[in-house]
Amino acid sequence: MSVDPEDRFDLPRKFQHGVIRRERCDRSVLEAVSTAGSPDPQDIATWRSIDRLVAQDGPAAAVRFFAELSAEDVSFSRQSWSRGSVYDSTLRDRRWPLMLRLLDLVRSGTDEEYGEAIATAEKLRDEFPVPASRAAMAVLALDRPEWCSADIADYAEDGEGSEDGEGSEDGDDEHHVARLLMLAVTTREQARELGRKIRHWEWVNDDRRAEATFLATIGAGADEFLVGCLEGSRWHALNLLPKLPSELAVNTLIGELGPKDAQAALLEAAKRFPRRVLRLVAEAEPATQVDYVLRLHVAADPALAREELGRLSEAARRRVEALLGPSGVAGSGGGGGGGTDGAGGGSVPVAEEGDLPRVLVVPPWADREAGKPIALKNLPTPVPFFRWPARETAGPTAIPEPAPSPDEAGNQNKIVLTMAEWLNSEYEPYSEAADVFFRRYPGQAVRQLLVCALGTAGPERRVAEAAVRFVARQGWADVVALAGESSPEAAVATRALLERRGLDTFPKSMPAVPLWADPASLPGIVLAGRRAVLPASAVRVVVQMLTISSRREVAPYGGIEIVKEACDARSLAEFAWGLFENWAGAGFPTKKLGWAFDTLLWFGDGETARRLAPLVRAWPGEGGSARAAGGLDVLIAAGGEAGLREVYDISQRSTFAALRAEASRRVAKAASARGLSADQLEDQLVLDLGAGRDGTLEVDFGARRFTVGFDEYLAPFVTDGAGKRRASLPKPTAKDDAVLAAAAQRRFTELKKDAKTFAVRQAARLEQAMVGGRRWSEGEFQAVFVQHPLLRLLGRRLVWGEFDGEGALRAAFRIAEDGTFADVADERFVLNSREAGSCGTIGVVHPLHLGADLPRWAEICHDYEIIQPFPQIGRPFFTLTPAERTATRLDRFCDADLATDRFLALHRSPGWGGAALWDSGSTVATGRRLPHHRILIVRITPGYREGRLADTPRQTITDIWLSPTDSHGRRGARTEALPLGGIEPLTASEIIADLAAAVGT
Incomplete structure (x- = not known):
């Protein structure tokens, strides 16, 4: 008799080898298995002991021995074992393999031996009324199903053995009883009753034989048991429920649709039991995720959906008909089935085969014999062609046996x-x-x-x-x-x-196309010129190409470029986004980032980047850090300049440190690819926080509008329609639009936080630019510090300098409020770099540069009430004495005593920490990297260990010297020290200032 596919249960292959045979067999078969041995040495010892007992006294004696053993309190605590305790490794702790071996011996005995064993078991059930003993006897006597039913009725599991679920003795013994009852079950009624009794089941990861036997015996009747597993072993339950031909299983998956792992399980069930899932999902309470699964399912097989319409209720039928559309073809987006262009346009015809690239008509994996590559033999081996630079081969030549x-x-x-x-x-x-x-x-x-x-x-x-x-x-x-x-x-x-183009490079077996990637559920792909939409067969080929493409490869599968050349870019981007949404809706089922995510790299555009950016920002908080990092690559590849700006924005404002670091690394990489420094690229990408060229932005309350501006400290303020200035937005009134007003309030709150972060970040950048001697061309300076709506506010609070080609200061100036420049005499200043042939550059002036003009600049800042964003004009500066310039040791700080936390602060401050040295695990030095690979080393004693600063609360500086290279030895031994006069004066001043602050002088 044929079985309806919708009612068939196929035990998963990984469980098939674990099914325990319970029917009678010949003893010779068992002896052959016994001779083969067991992979577990403890099992071998167990087998030998029970085999010897059966051989001497018969199976009935072995049954009594096991009943007595099971009646004792011999439970084994997994918790105590995990903590390293020693337990008595006797046969009592091997009850499970002993039970399985005894089952083999009893079922393989003669009829007389079997009858004697079962009779003994019946007596022992009354003699030892312990649950484990009675359940073991029920396993031996499968022809006495009433024993199992009685034991299930008496069984009552109080949780997982303990309140904390860590495997107490009682809980572990009940777990053993439950496994025995699972072996004894022979009917669906028993399975359902056991499923109602066993809740919060913890799956046995190291031995699936009980579960495998239970599933093989009961099939779909295991649904209630698996539902009970959802809390204790969710992964195993969701792996098996889709395989059961059971309405309870499907309804349970529908009810679990909140977490995305259940979506993937329900989609798997839809492939296995399409009619049942369609009916139950259509009848379920409408919800976003339920509607998503229903849309995918109907789109995957519209014909089946139409066949099932008559079996649905009125409400469910309307839901399915709405998805089918008047023509009976799922209308979720075209899916290559003809009709829509998938890019917001009108209806277009389906492309004919002659209009398509051949690779979409007959893909290479469909005709593996065609177009085999040419293979040439005996090509001459080229002569050695490159010579390694000396610095790249110096290492091996110093080894006694060089490579x-x-x-x-x-x-x-x-x-x-x-x-x-x-x-x-x-x-x-x-x-x-x-x-x-x-x-x-x-x-x-x-x-x-x-x-x-x-x-x-x-x-x-x-x-x-x-x-x-x-x-x-x-x-x-x-x-x-x-x-x-x-x-x-x-x-x-x-x-x-x-x-x-690498078209013949594909795996021997092409990956299967998952349901969520079915062409019918995706937006259509339109040929270039928007003249026709790809048929479903061609879209399926595109999806198959994507399944064998990966961002880890030098390039995607060669057919992807052919598709991009032949098809409309906007429709490809919409197709990619639809595929991504389906993948996300299915719970991100593929390994790592997944080929569906990589599709955004190949087909995405600026709109893709705009949609993806908020998801990338949120994913780390949802456990999707790897996805967020991969999304940064998509933003840059698909979004171009706008995408790179989004990545830079994330590097500055994300609340997740790891994502900020990943974004910063990609910004630096993008700068290198453009031949720019990270600072130069950051100048181009610096945020404007939504402000226009005049430095303001508008917020809308509906009935009222307000203008938000920024003061000289970059703190936002509000101006109303009458020109009145406020520190914040007013409270909404009855005349205002409640939704708009609430959104404006949220935006202003975020703006205040972002502006504060922006001011701190940019002030730190400018301070490092001053200390590091960074220079800008006049064009860069004008764009960044004179015209930028926010940075110009910082630029006005600093004193700038124009430097000649030798790095000497020509003149100092400031930026006035009208964007013009003024010199130290407060007269209008014109940059000399505008003169023909001038090579002057502009930078933030260090007070060391100003000489006799320093007091006058201090007066100007006082007169104009300029509060600088960091210490500049009032910054302390120092010079090396003539003796120190010729010395190789900075004696003024040697032997100084300082707190360890002050030294650690120095080590972590900008410019420092580039040469940390260790001795026996303790940090004993820090360093400051200087141009030409030099490092200034500051050595301390006794040193400190991270996380144990209290052990060494004080440090003494023992030596300060200038190392000529960064190969100064892991233990910080003094090398050929250079004269300190080789340090540039500005850098020397900053080093002395940092050391003076650290030692408190």
Whole structure:
């Protein structure tokens, strides 16, 4: 008799090997298994003991022995064992394997032995009325189902054995009883009753045999048991419930749709039991996640949905019909099924096969014999081509047995292949090193790679092909011409390799397309020119291409570029976003970031970045830190300048330190790629907090509007329609729009916090610019500090200087409120850099530069009531004495005593900490990195350990010297110290000021 697929239960493969055979068998079969042994040495010892007892006294004696053993209080606490306690390793602690072996011996006995064993078990159930003993007897006598029913009726589990669920003795013994009852169950009625009794089940991770046997015996009747597992073992329950042909299982998954792991389980159930899930989801109470699952399910199989309409209630039928649309085709977005263009446009026809790229009609994995790559043999091995710089080979030559020379041809081939593999490395330093390598040696590396790229098929060929295509794509070398140096055949084969675009690089078995990625549930993809929409079959090919593409690869699967060339960019972006939303709605089911997320990299645009930015900001708080970090890459790749600005904004304002660090790292990387310093790029990206060019922004209460401006301290204030200035927004009145007013209040509150953070960050940047001697061109200075709506407010509170090409100060000036410049005499000042041939640059003046003009600048700041954002004009400054300039030791601070926390503050302050030294685990020095790889070392005693400052509350400075290199020894031994006069005066002043503050002088 055939079984309706909707009612069939297939035990998962991973459980099949754990099913315990309970039917009668021949003793010879058992002896063969016993001879094979067991992977567990303790099991072997257990088997031998019970086998010996059965051989001497028969199965009935062994049954009595086990009943007596089970009647004793011999429970084993997992909690105490995890804490390292020693327990009595006797047979009493091996009850479970002993029970399984006894079951084997009893079921394989003769009819007489079996009858005697069961009769003994019946007597022992009355003689030892202990739950574990009675349950064990029920397992042995499967032809006495009434025993199991009686034991289940008597069974009452009080939680998981203890209030804290950590495995008390009673709880552990009840867990053992429960496992025995699961083995004894033979009917669905018993299973349901046991499921009602066993709640908060903790899945046995190290031995699934009881659960596997239970599932194999009961099938769909295990639903109530699994529902009870949701709290104690949610992962296992959600893994198995979708496999049960049970309405309870489906309804339970619908009820669990809050957490996203249940969404993935329900979608799996929909693939296995589509009619049942469609009916129950359609009848469920409407909710966002329920509607999402229903939309996906209807879109995946509209024909099935129409067939089921007659079995639905009136309300459920209307919900499904709304998704089907008048034509009976799910209308969630086009899905390549024709009709909508998926990008907000009108209706467009479905593309004919002749209008599509061939790869979308007959994908390479559908015709694996066609277009096999050319393989050439006996290509000449190139001669060694590169010589390593001396600093890169100095290390191995100092080793007694140096590594093989990298200049040998064979080793160079290995190096090139290694670099080709590193191009795809997830470890960023490897991929960056490979990128530098191929940028440095493009042509020479290609010559080496072509030997593998045109050779025999295999992993090395695939890696070499990808690297050759990478070099060609970057335009670093004429790959075909280089191949022609070997032979005309090599040039032809290389040209074919490039034209194939890696289309023949795909796995032996293509990944299955999940339900949430079904083309019918996705927005349509439109051909370029918006002339036709891709058919569903072509969209499925695109999805399959995406499943084998990854951000970890040098480039996505080659067909992705063909799709981008053939299709409308906006519709691709909408398609990618729809796929991403489905993936997110299914609970982010794929490993790591997932190919659905990577699709945003390949197809995303500025709108994608705008939608994604708020999600990236929120994900770390939802346990999605890895997703948030990956989202930063999408913002930069898809959003261009606007996306990079979002990443910079995240680096400054995110409340999650790890995300801020990831964003800062990407901003620095983007700056390097543009040939800029991180500071220069930050100047271009600096936030305006929504202010216009006049430094203000509008907020709307509906009936009233207010203007928000910023004072000289960057604190926001409000001006009403009458020009009256307020410190904050007024309270809404009855005439105001409540929604708009509430949104404006929230925005103003966030603005105050953001403005404070902005002011602190930018003041710190400007102070470091002064200390580090950073300079701006006049154009940069005008754009950043004169015209920027917020930074100009900081710029007006500082004294600036124009410096000549030698770094000497030409003149100092300030920025007036009207944007003009004034000198020390408060006269109008014109930058000399405007003069023809001038190479002057502009920077924040250090008081050391001002000389005799310093008092006058102090008067100007006083007269104009200028409060500087950090100490500048009033900043203490110092100079080295003539003796100190020639000395190699800064004696003025040596032997000074200071608190450890003051030294730690120095070590962590800007510019310091670049040369921390350790001795026996204690920090004994700090350092300040200087130009030309020099480091100023400050040595202390006795040193301190992080987290144990109280052990050494005071430190003494023992030495201060200038090291000529950063290779100064891990223990801080004094090297060839340089004269301190080699330190630039401004830097020397800051060093002395920092040390004076640390020692309190």
